[in-house]
Amino acid sequence: xxxxxxxxxxxxxxxxxxxxxxxxxxxxxxxxxxxxxxxxxxxxxxxxxxxxxxxxxxxxxxxxxxxxxxxxxxxxxxxxxxxxxxxxxxxxxxxxxxxxxxxxxxxxxxxxxxxxxxxxxxxxxxxxxxxxxxxxxxxxxxxxxxxxxxxxxxxxxxxxxxxxxxxxxxxxxxxxxxxxxxxxxxxxxxxxxxxxxxxxxxxxxxxxxxxxxxxxxxxxxxxxxxxxxxxxxxxxxxxxxxxxxxxxxxxxxxxxxxxxxxxxxxxxxxxxxxxxxxxxxxxxxxxxxxxxxxxxxxxxxxxxxxxxxxxxxxxxxxxxxxxxxxxxxxxxxxxxxxxxxxxxxxxxxxxxxxxxxxxxxxxxxxxxxxxx
Amino acid sequence: xxxxxxxxxxxxxxxxxxxxxxxxxxxxxxxxxxxxxxxxxxxxxxxxxxxxxxxxxxxxxxxxxxxxxxxxxxxxxxxxxxxxxxxxxxxxxxxxxxxxxxxxxxxxxxxxxxxxxxxxxxxxxxxxxxxxxxxxxxxxxxxxxxxxxxxxxxxxxxxxxxxxxxxxxxxxxxxxxxxxxxxxxxxxxxxxxxxxxxxxxxxxxxxxxxxxxxxxxxxxxxxxxxxxxxxxxxxxxxxxxxxxxxxxxxxxxxxxxxxxxxxxxxxxxxxxxxxxxxxxxxxxxxxxxxxxxxxx
Numbered sequence: 024x025x026x027x028x029x030x031x032x033x034x035x036x037x038x039x040x041x042x043x044x045x046x047x048x049x050x051x052x053x054x055x056x057x058x059x060x061x062x063x064x065x066x067x068x069x070x071x072x073x074x075x076x077x078x079x080x081x082x083x084x085x086x087x088x089x090x091x092x093x094x095x096x097x098x099x100x101x102x103x104x105x106x107x108x109x110x111x112x113x114x115x116x117x118x119x120x121x122x123x124x125x126x127x128x129x130x131x132x133x134x135x136x137x138x139x140x141x142x143x144x145x146x147x148x149x150x151x152x153x154x155x156x157x158x159x160x161x162x163x164x165x166x167x168x169x170x171x172x173x174x175x176x177x178x179x180x181x182x183x184x185x186x187x188x189x190x191x192x193x194x195x196x197x198x199x200x201x202x203x204x205x206x207x208x209x210x211x212x213x214x215x216x217x218x219x220x221x222x223x224x225x226x227x228x229x230x231x232x233x234x235x236x237x238x239x240x241x242x243x244x245x246x247x248x249x250x251x252x253x254x255x256x257x258x259x260x261x262x263x264x265x266x267x268x269x270x271x272x273x274x275x276x277x278x279x280x281x282x283x284x285x286x287x288x289x290x291x292x293x294x295x296x297x298x299x300x301x302x303x304x305x306x307x308x309x310x311x312x313x314x315x316x317x318x319x320x321x322x323x324x325x326x327x328x329x330x331x332x333x334x335x336x337x338x339x340x341x342x343x344x345x346x347x348x349x350x351x352x353x354x355x356x357x358x359x360x361x362x363x364x365x366x367x368x369x370x371x372x373x374x375x376x377x378x379x380x381x382x383x384x385x386x387x388x389x390x391x392x393x394x395x
Numbered sequence: 396x397x398x399x400x401x402x403x404x405x406x407x408x409x410x411x412x413x414x415x416x417x418x419x420x421x422x423x424x425x426x427x428x429x430x431x432x433x434x435x436x437x438x439x440x441x442x443x444x445x446x447x448x449x450x451x452x453x454x455x456x457x458x459x460x461x462x463x464x465x466x467x468x469x470x471x472x473x474x475x476x477x478x479x480x481x482x483x484x485x486x487x488x489x490x491x492x493x494x495x496x497x498x499x500x501x502x503x504x505x506x507x508x509x510x511x512x513x514x515x516x517x518x519x520x521x522x523x524x525x526x527x528x529x530x531x532x533x534x535x536x537x538x539x540x541x542x543x544x545x546x547x548x549x550x551x552x553x554x555x556x557x558x559x560x561x562x563x564x565x566x567x568x569x570x571x572x573x574x575x576x577x578x579x580x581x582x583x584x585x586x587x588x589x590x591x592x593x594x595x596x597x598x599x600x601x602x603x604x605x606x607x608x609x610x611x612x613x614x615x616x617x618x619x620x621x622x623x624x625x626x627x628x629x630x631x632x633x634x635x636x637x638x639x640x641x642x643x644x645x646x647x648x649x650x651x652x653x654x655x656x657x658x659x660x661x662x663x664x665x666x667x668x669x670x671x672x673x674x675x676x677x678x679x680x681x682x683x684x685x686x687x688x689x690x691x
Contacts, residue, residue: 055515057614095515190661218660222620224610227405228655235398248517248612255611259528259537260401279519280612 045088046081046343048073048333049114051104051129053122056096057222057248060274061121061322065143066091067314068326069118072334074313082334083341090114094125105129109136115343116141118329121322122246123147123194130157137345139352141333143325144293146270147197151371156349158371160329160362161293162395164194167269168201170377170393171242171291176209179265179289181239183214187229187253189245190218198244198269214238219249226253230260240264246271251281258284265289273321278385285382289390293321294362295378297389306361321362321378328360397533402656403649408540410648411547412609415602416625417632417640418554419595425635426571426591429491432498433478435622436505437471437596441603442520442613443513444470449521460524467600475596476589483592484585509615520611539608546605550598551641557594558637567591624651631671633684642682647671 050069052062069089077086090112092104101120108114109132117133117140120126126145133140134154142150142159146167151157175181184206189195203213215236217229230253233241241257243250243266254266265287272290281288296307296318306327310319319327332355337343340351355367363375374395381390416438423431444467452459482501486494526538558564566587569577578584606621607613624647632643650670654663674682 055510057515057517059516217655219655220664224606224612224617225405225409225652227409228402228652229660231398231401231405232656234401252610252612259535261528261530261535276517276519280517 043081043085045086046083046337047088047090047112047114048330049105049108049112049117049119050089050091051094051101051108051117051119051125052091053096053120053125054091054093056094058096058122058246058274060247060276061144062093062096064274064320065121065322065326067310067317068143068319068323068328069330071310071313071323072327072330075309076330076334082337087330087334094120098124098128101125101128102132105132109133109138114138115337115345116333116348118143118326118333120145121325123150123197124192126150127153127193130154133157137349139333139336139345139349141329141352143329144270144322145194147193148370148372149193149197155353155371156345158352158367160332160360160365160373161325162375162377163372164198164269165201165204166374166395167291167377168198168203169205170379171198171267171269172202172205172209172211173393174289174291174379175206175240175242175267176211179240179267181211181265183212183236183238184240184242185214185233185236185238186216186242187226187233187245188216188218188243189221189249191221192245194269194271195244195246199242202242202244219245219253221246221249223249224252226256227260230257230262233257234260234262238264241266243268244271247274247277248280251277251279251285254281254288255284270321273380275320278382278387281382282385286384288382289379290382291377291379291393293375293378294319294324295380295389296320298378302359303361324360324362328362328365331360332358332365398656401534402652404534404536404540405656406649406652407645408536408543408609408648409652410628410645411544412602412606412621412644413625413628413648414641414644415543415547415550415598415605416621417629417644418551418637419598419602420626420629421632421634421637421640422554422558422595422598423591424629425637426567427483427588428571429494430498430626430634431592431595432495432622433501433505434595434599435618435625436502436509437475437478437618438599438603438606438622439509439613439615439618440474440505441467441471441600442607442617443509443603443615444600445523445604445607446518446520446613449523452523455522455525457524463523464601464604467604468597469600471600471603472593472597475592475599478596479589479592484588506615506619513615515615517612517614520607520613522608522611524608526608537609539605543605543609546601547641550601551637554594554598555637563587563590627668627671631674631681633681636681636683636685639681639683646682 054062094100121144123145126142130153146164188199267289270292273292336351340347358365377393379390445463448466566582628643628647629640632639651667654666
């Protein structure tokens with residue numbers, strides 16, 4: 024109930040400050056449901072960026088306004104949400120989603136309407152391959168897979184690895200594939216691969232098979248709800264090796280559900296609030312002040328950066344017209360953000376450093392950064 | 396070999412949960428001849444009642460755990476009787492299809508008002524019972540899994556005793572056999588049916604707590620998948636038959652676990668349901684069900 028009220032105040036302040044027509048941005052996100060953590064953190068980042076831009080005079084003398092839709096973490100809902108944003112709210116650009124699967128649902132619609140879409144954190148390469156109107160401000164899974172494969176080999180010193188991936192999730196299958204493509208040629212061995220489905224709660228069967236296979240580490244490229252339960256049940260079954268995953272693990276719920284079981288586990292992500300860089304520290308302070316002490320996560324930073332990248336493109340294009348805005352977005356170069364410097368390459372992807380987080384005593388600690 | 400035994404153990408503990416939920420489906424069907432689709436959502440409400448009571452009681456104690464378990468069972472029994480009074484009783488005597496559609500409506504009502512009241516974000520269930528892991532060589536079983544198996548077995552025996560050894564059980568069977576005749580010999584049908592719903596819903600409440608202890612992430616849609624599987628288990632064992640529900644649940648859980656642990660884990664639901672279809676082709680009334688001829 025908090026967000027619509029907030030939206031209204033946002034609208035009210037915007038209309039009070041500006042007489043000009045607002046520029047409408049559309050956001051679709053998993054604000055509720057199983058992966059609400061993804062949607063809520065990115066949403067908070069987006070709103071913070073929007074308020075900052077409006078406080079300094081908006082873009083082209085016009086305030087930014089946000090129209091947003093909740094897809095409830097359900098497949099199929101993102102397409103409807105985006106159609107609504109395009110036809111009813113007439114947004115000039117779309118922001119979404121954190122999940123690759125749901126971004127892939129919305130991308131063809133944005134492409135067909137010639138409205139640029141910027142995915143804050145969808146890492147599967149297929150997302151931007153949908154068409155020339157689809158962008159992202161984060162790294163892609165071939166890079167993340169390579170980072171984690173090298174990490175497993177060099178930092179964890181793992182020779183034999185098991186992979187548990189979600190069969191109904193484009194992100195999970197993609198990341199598992201890219202991990203193997205680096206890990207196996209580097210002399211590692213993927214001893215066993217097991218699958219689960221989104222929403223599964225019992226993983227003991229797969230874990231028992233992993234235990235029998237005898238591995239040094241287990242790669243779980245899933246989302247936080249399943250991953251936390253997997254590690255918990257693994258510890259119950261007496262599996263003591265490290266488990267590690269990708270940016271899908273990024274949410275405070277991971278530690279709430281997983282607790283002590285997650286000690287000695289790792290994941291890669293886009294951002295760490297512990298980074299001492301002054302830009303990051305400044306962002307973290309503003310974010311905490313705005314959202315009652317909530318510590319910004321990777322998706323907060325990426326949502327925030329997505330808004331600034333779009334605002335910058337609108338400024339350079341001098342218009343909100345779809346094709347011109349698209350060209351301006353495609354020309355984004357060395358744009359400084361809180362998640363790193365954004366340069367959009369010819370495939371409309373950004374290349375940024377990955378951060379590896381270590382989990383210890385119920386806390387997520389910065390481990391290291393890997394440059395692209 | 397130890398992997399096989401471990402998988403068997405995993406399968407039995409998963410199956411015990413399916414069996415526990417299936418008991419509720421089968422009991423209501425046994426008396427009223429209709430599938431109470433809201434059962435799996437009462438199961439979810441049970442887990443949430445446990446979540447809220449769980450904040451108030453001391454953690455990791457048997458006493459606190461029992462308070463949570465009984466509280467959830469009581470809350471769900473009341474909810475079940477309320478649902479019966481408000482939604483099903485007015486339709487008594489109407490076509491089965493009407494009641495069935497109402498049941499689906501109640502199910503959706505609970506799921507989505509759950510999203511309003513509890514929020515759609517998953518919550519972490521508190522660890523109300525003390526939990527440890529027992530290891531026998533390579534075999535590991537957690538105390539929560541043992542609790543599930545023991546509670547399911549106890550409830551099944553208790554249910555069997557109530558239905559076959561008590562006065563209210565005799566009345567339940569009489570209503571099931573012929574409601575009008577039961578009324579003629581002095582059975583108060585409303586009381587019996589209300590009791591059946593209360594008992595079935597209390598089982599769902601217990602199931603919700605045990606499920607949440609094993610898989611401590613709860614949300615308003617958590618009942619959908621286990622509910623579907625338990626329904627299948629009830630049909631597999633022969634719906635309306637109490638030992639059948641338990642057998643069906645254990646069988647489904649075990650098959651699912653073995654497929655999950657094999658290289659065909661991608662097809663786990665496909666294989667589990669294919670087995671169901673094959674069994675029903677050969678035994679249309681389920682494993683322990685009796686084929687009854689409908690009198691026209």
